[in-house]
Amino acid sequence: MSGSGDPARVVIDANGIDTLIAILAKRGYEVLGPVRRDGAIVHEPIASTDDLPRGWIDEQRGGHYRLKQEGDAYFAYTVGPSSWKRVLHPPRQPLWRSEIRDGEVAIEAASVDTQRRALIGVRACELAAIAVQDRVFLEGPYQDRHYAARRAGLFIVAVNCGRAVETCFCVSMDTGPEARAGFDIALTEIANGRFVATAGSDDGAARLAELPTRPAEPSELDAAAAAIETAAGQMTRTLETEGLPDLLTSNPDHPRWDDVAQRCLNCANCTMVCPTCFCTDVEEVNDLDGGGAARVQQWASCFTTDFTYLHGGGAVRDSVRSRYRQWMTHKLATWHDQFGTSGCVGCGRCIAWCPVGIDITEEAAAMRGARGGG
Ligand code: SF4
Numbered sequence: 001m002s003g004s005g006d007p008a009r010v011v012i013d014a015n016g017i018d019t020l021i022a023i024l025a026k027r028g029y030e031v032l033g034p035v036r037r038d039g040a041i042v043h044e045p046i047a048s049t050d051d052l053p054r055g056w057i058d059e060q061r062g063g064h065y066r067l068k069q070e071g072d073a074y075f076a077y078t079v080g081p082s083s084w085k086r087v088l089h090p091p092r093q094p095l096w097r098s099e100i101r102d103g104e105v106a107i108e109a110a111s112v113d114t115q116r117r118a119l120i121g122v123r124a125c126e127l128a129a130i131a132v133q134d135r136v137f138l139e140g141p142y143q144d145r146h147y148a149a150r151r152a153g154l155f156i157v158a159v160n161c162g163r164a165v166e167t168c169f170c171v172s173m174d175t176g177p178e179a180r181a182g183f184d185i186a187l188t189e190i191a192n193g194r195f196v197a198t199a200g201s202d203d204g205a206a207r208l209a210e211l212p213t214r215p216a217e218p219s220e221l222d223a224a225a226a227a228i229e230t231a232a233g234q235m236t237r238t239l240e241t242e243g244l245p246d247l248l249t250s251n252p253d254h255p256r257w258d259d260v261a262q263r264c265l266n267c268a269n270c271t272m273v274c275p276t277c278f279c280t281d282v283e284e285v286n287d288l289d290g291g292g293a294a295r296v297q298q299w300a301s302c303f304t305t306d307f308t309y310l311h312g313g314g315a316v317r318d319s320v321r322s323r324y325r326q327w328m329t330h331k332l333a334t335w336h337d338q339f340g341t342s343g344c345v346g347c348g349r350c351i352a353w354c355p356v357g358i359d360i361t362e363e364a365a366a367m368r369g370a371r372g373g374g
């Protein structure tokens, strides 16, 4: 081993990542990572680096997401429609089931999911989003036991971004592009299938010690730093957060709400792709033979009229204007009052996946009377 470089940061190649995946699988983790499916990068079980979207990058702007082949990097794409929220807070979660047994109604709570999972390729903005959801589900007066069980078993391999797309604005939200906390191992891809790796936890250090690595050379550390700087430098979109909560809460009648209501389709895409949106509804599902029923929690959206429907009174937020205003004001203003942080981490998903390209940064800038967006 070379004596130069930074011993806390080591270099690992794709074979080393394969060994890590194998070690984690052997320790009982379900290993999930980025894969290319249906024209997008999503997260699914992976068995090796062969499953990763090597050589694929994404192109994103308002209302636009496309993959294309370029280069040979494993992690040159940014974020896809599917955030890690789908793993920790799945779209449908059974809560309990009731059955008639011996003439009595028996109710059983759904068991929690104790499967340990390793997440490979978590971006800095996504770590920030997980931290936001931790505040919602774990750090308030009530804990969500399903989220807590899934969260407890995680091993997180973060990947620092070496590239940004038009919709990214994590720099202005102070959440990226470099992962600072909340991971077990962080990787920065340099060239030729090599990565600079650093441990973020004792568990991460123990796993790294089992892998074929060598201390990073100064030139490799420079290359890793340059990659992250490149991503930061490519980010042209910003969200000016100074004074934003007051601006939004003191302008419920701003004409911009009417303007955005002319464009918004109320499709709820922005809430579904957002890695921090957490609202749910519950529904009862009855067996066709009448023998039992289940209560299932499922993702809900503040963009639907059902969301605020009151028996006998209709929907409280009965206009597109009021629903968009609620979403944006909660994200960027009242989330601070509730959870001590912004509800936005700057991932840009709501911009790319909005069918009409509504851009939260542009709307915020318009409220200030400035020109926004990228
Ligand atoms: S509001 Fe938009 S940019 Fe912010 S975290 Fe949600 S999806 Fe990402």
Ligand code: SF4
Pocket (backbone or CB within 6 Å): 263, 264, 265, 266, 267, 268, 269, 270, 271, 303, 350, 353, 354, 355, 356, 357, 358
């Ligand atoms: S802002 Fe865009 S994504 Fe969100 S509900 Fe309106 S049209 Fe759909």
